[in-house]
Amino acid sequence: MSLWNSSLLFRLSAWLSVAITAAILLVLVTESWIFFKQVSLKDFLFDTQWTPLFADKHFGIWPLLAGTFLTSLIAMLVALPLGLLAAVYLSEFATQKTRRLLKPMLELLAGIPTVVYGYFALVFVTPLLQRLVPELAGFNALSPGLMMGIMIIPWVCSLSEDALYAVPVHLREAAYALGARKVSTIFRVVIPAAYSGIRSATMLSISRAMGETMIVTLAAGQQPNLTLDPRIPIETMTAYIVQVSMGDTPRGTLEYQSIFVVGATLFAITFVLNWLMHPRRKCS
């Protein structure tokens, strides 16, 4: 009782999260340190090939970055517009009844594991796309990118809808009372008022797309190509980590260290995105 009352346990629990971050940083930094003892930073940043599993080892990060970037870009091109428009529909046009029906459905979709989306991408979407895009390889960036987009729509939609719906009714009424039409009210009042929420939703989605693993592992190929062509196989950072982990590589090998370096790079990028997502609180 007195232990609880002193709030010590509560405090320890909260500090645990800091410990986790510290641990992540520590692990990534120390393992990368070992890696960079053997591979120069120059090679890492300026080499254009990533072939740690071949005999001729190259450790240029760019192919993995490009792969990650490409799939995320495709995903965002799909998810952002559709997700936002869907959010606008739910919060501004749908009746209460429709809203109460559709919103949970979207949330159900958000709960589907990514392996499942990977399965869809590989088994259904790629064959379908191959009919439309003749030169599409069996493994490619387009199909997982699109699937990732579909996967992220519910996130974008749900988060932005929360933000839109949270805009108080009285602001909309104020606009109507000034003689505004519905569309201008949406674009000039509701969306601007929900702007910070929508921005957070966007950042979160990008960060999810970049960190997404299973879809790309299954459907994008695991071939690190430095390309922006969505038709040919590529490999993302996440997929590389999984690929190496699958083969039981012992600690100390360069392959083993390399996944931590890739992890560190990924962590750094998502960290920046997260930082952008949470604007300094003091302003508001």
Next chain:
Amino acid sequence: MSKLHTDREYENELNDLRSRLAMMAYEVQKMIQYAVLSLQKSDTKLAEEVILKDHEVNRHEVEMDDLCLVILARRQPLGADLRFVTIALKMVTDLERIGDLAVSIANRTLKLQKMPAIQIPGNILEMTHGVELMLQLAIESFLDADAVKAESVLEKDDRIDELYHQLFRTLLKEMARNESLIEPLVHIQSVAKWLERIGDHCTNLAELVVFMVRGENIRHMNHAKT
């Protein structure tokens, strides 16, 4: 109007004001009665009693004014309540004046003591009864919020005026007949004048009651005073 105020303290305050007004009216009525009786019976002790009583009525007036002011400040009355409180403010003035007039009459008793005794004319007594009744009716109409009763007071005032003018004539004649009686008769004339004024004040009261009940002002509609 049978409904009570949701705020019972407010209800109590208004009732307090109402019953104090009734009490004041009752005291003033007694003052008139005793003042005239003292005159009739040359009873100086009774007259002095009336004069003392006036202090009480004066105190009442000040207290009631304060009470009305506090009610106005605290309750911000509206509608009938507002009319009631403002009317109360005005009624106490009239009642206090009636008290003063009774004192004036009682003072005449004391003055007449040192003069040749004269018969109090019947008209004085009739006027006294008349104004007592008017006061009674005015207060009753106030307590019952009865505009019809209040209007009956207005009619009665004409008779008082008539009695006064009759008496004035008679008194003038008597003065001419017996000049040693001039001073006491002038005093009697004053008493009559005051009774007539008491009648006027009762008329005022009644008019206020009509306003309170109906919300319409009937003052100066068809009465030209004095």
Next chain:
Amino acid sequence: MSKLHTDREYENELNDLRSRLAMMAYEVQKMIQYAVLSLQKSDTKLAEEVILKDHEVNRHEVEMDDLCLVILARRQPLGADLRFVTIALKMVTDLERIGDLAVSIANRTLKLQKMPAIQIPGNILEMTHGVELMLQLAIESFLDADAVKAESVLEKDDRIDELYHQLFRTLLKEMARNESLIEPLVHIQSVAKWLERIGDHCTNLAELVVFMVRGENIRHMNHAKT
């Protein structure tokens, strides 16, 4: 008190009430002056003018009462404003009574017309000037919210009472001397009585002003009326 009300319409309403009271007082003052002048000069036309003027004063009274009621209902005044409005309610009663008394005086002018001419005693004129001044001061003290000036009114009333009692004695003697003059002299006595009453009403006004300014009630403190 130099600060204005944030709600300027309220400010205007209070100013309206204030200036109407001043106007009413001014009219009443003129009525007294003319009534005595008509008596002095046996000028029936002037007397009739006074009588007509009274309707205006009566209308004023009713209107002012309504205005006060509306201000009370709409503004729920507090503090000095509340005292001002309730005082206004009471002041109009006094002013209206003064008007009535002036009418009574004017009526005597008409009655005396048909009687043996008599000299208007100097005391009447002095009393008239006295009460006119008192009224003037009372209203000024009201407009300036000047309690000291108001208190100066209270002192003046004693002189009026004194003049009245002097006159009363004189008149009685004269009546005894010349019985054909009894009736006109009784009328003159009434006029004096009314002037004395006007003085009393002015005292009332002044007392009300003191209350308005200081928030303390001084009525019936050391004055026993009539």
Next chain:
Amino acid sequence: MKVERIFRGICLAAIILPLGLLLVLLCQLLFQGFERLTWNFLTDFPSRKAELAGIYPALVGSVVLISLSTALAIPIGIAAAIYLEEYATKNFFSHLIELNVANLAGVPSVIYGLLGLEIFVRIMNFGHSLLAGALTMALLMLPVMITAAREAFKTVPMHYREACYALGSSQFQAIRQVVVPMALPGILTGSILAISRAIGEAAPLVVVGAATYMAFVPDALDSEFTALPIQIFNWVSRPQKGFLIDAAAGIIVLVGTLFVLNLVAIFLRNRFERR
């Protein structure tokens, strides 16, 4: 007026399109996997022959794994949320923790895998065990849990706490008897969502070293383990068509479980939603 109708149409399309697409995909999946969905599929061990393979060890692994990590993450998550929302005074440190939790929630799950691999598998020497997997999952769930619980506490308006204090209760009594009960629906919903996310996660487990082929059921904390998403991943990765059908069937089981869980969460939220 016309503009409004067109815009409304576009918005509606934006919601119908992805929903419809997924519906089609799910139907195809159901169609593909339905034939393998027998009782034996649930109780059999994996096999080299696609027609004989089952998901028993994966199912058991998932259940044990999730139970363990839930048991760790949820109390700690709620406790941390209570600290942040109720006890912490606004200063540099509490701000640091807040930012940190928010950032952790956005860290990709593979990174947790790397963390688990280094800390639990290597340094603590738990090996590729159930315990290492469960601990890793718990770490992954923790920020999600903290965020959800914090949101739930935030919905309890300040004035209820003040009401408690004014009635003479201590802070702990107020939290225990008013704040937590009022936030409970939110916490519950948040927990279920965190759990269902964990159920579907494959990447960190792969990195921590979950087995892709298990012929036995994990019987101790230090035994090897696998989980349903790993099993599915494994089957999908295989070239033989038959295993795709197994994967489809596995997905039906996984997604079915998640739907049920989510429906419960949605039901809970709708039931307690105040507005």
Next chain:
Amino acid sequence: MIKFEVKKLSAWYRDIKVLDGISMPILEQQVTAIIGPSGCGKSTFIRCLNRMHELSEGARLEGHVLLESQNIYAPKVDPVLLRRRVGMVFQKPNPFPHLSILDNVLSGLRLTRRPKNLEIAESALRKAALWEEVKDRLHKPGVSLSGGQQQRLCIARTLAVDPEVILMDEPCSALDPIATARIEDLIHELRKNYTIVIVTHSMQQAARVSNKTAFFLGGLLVEFSDTSQLFTSPKDTRTEDYITGKFG
């Protein structure tokens, strides 16, 4: 001059009738106050005057509302254009949080894509008695003002679209006495150029600001008279009971 003529107006939310056959005129350049207990339909009534009622779910209505002899519920009337003639101010001051003071004032023109300039803003702010207080910080956010200033900003915003009628739904109930007094004083000013309808919880406020007062009870119009009459000598005993505080 009659501005609005309301005829047998009834209104429903789903199947609950909240206004029952209201008929009353609203005079031009006058302040008409609507008073009555909570839930008596005051807000619904004024929302029928600029067709905001129909924005609520399940809202329905019968009867006529004539604005300068033209039925605002006639099929050819565009509610959006109507609302530019009949502005509205709400209970809670609600300046747009993402806009500066200046942009808030001009927001009505922005929203309706009409030309806007600083003169319009200044004149609206002057009319709303706010110019002096904000002229040096027009580019600060609108929500940085105090509650009373925000409400005057909302009034300025309404004035900027140049309406003929201003509806106010309890515009002071979130404000303190000082801010309230300022708004009331402003209403007296505005009355000279606009027709104003104000809903208020406070009978005292209705008494202070309005020329005409309507007392609603359970969706019925119980009494509609001159304000000074209604508060000093109401005709209906239900009104009398309400204004004297006899709520049973």
Next chain:
Amino acid sequence: MIKFEVKKLSAWYRDIKVLDGISMPILEQQVTAIIGPSGCGKSTFIRCLNRMHELSEGARLEGHVLLESQNIYAPKVDPVLLRRRVGMVFQKPNPFPHLSILDNVLSGLRLTRRPKNLEIAESALRKAALWEEVKDRLHKPGVSLSGGQQQRLCIARTLAVDPEVILMDEPCSALDPIATARIEDLIHELRKNYTIVIVTHSMQQAARVSNKTAFFLGGLLVEFSDTSQLFTSPKDTRTEDYITGKFG
């Protein structure tokens, strides 16, 4: 009888001084009203009386508050126990939404683990003039009541822990005139057994319910006198200006 004796009380939020040397007594079994413009420190003042002030961040305070001659800020005083003697009712009715009417009334005892029973609840509800209205639905949720009833429920909840003093922070400002009248009537009843301190925006309300009124301005106590005196003849011109509506 003096219940509270406040001596040179100053209060800060971080480095902003919001109360400046307040000294005043609060008499037993009387209603003391605190009035003043927004932000003058009214709420802060009463929150100092039951040590709720110190719960705010950056809150600090100097001076003494004696409750029956004992300094409530003495180190040995447990604020939790103090608050059982000095109850508080808030601006927005806030019954606990997860509890029934009955449990709401008893929530103070539940929270502090003290014995509770139906009699206590009934007596508290009776004192709060709510029993007749809720006795048939004690197990319905507290939030199913109307706003005014909810506020009386909150008062009942406070009464159930048997306090000596009840602090009320604008208890009627979220209520309509009818609900307000009921609460005010209740305050008159409660005055007989409790010491009440009420903060209110409405001078009229202060005038109606209180025996003593304190007028605050910018953290200073400008005037403290009998209510009827303060509202009919205040001593300080700042008070006069405030109550007559001269806000500059």
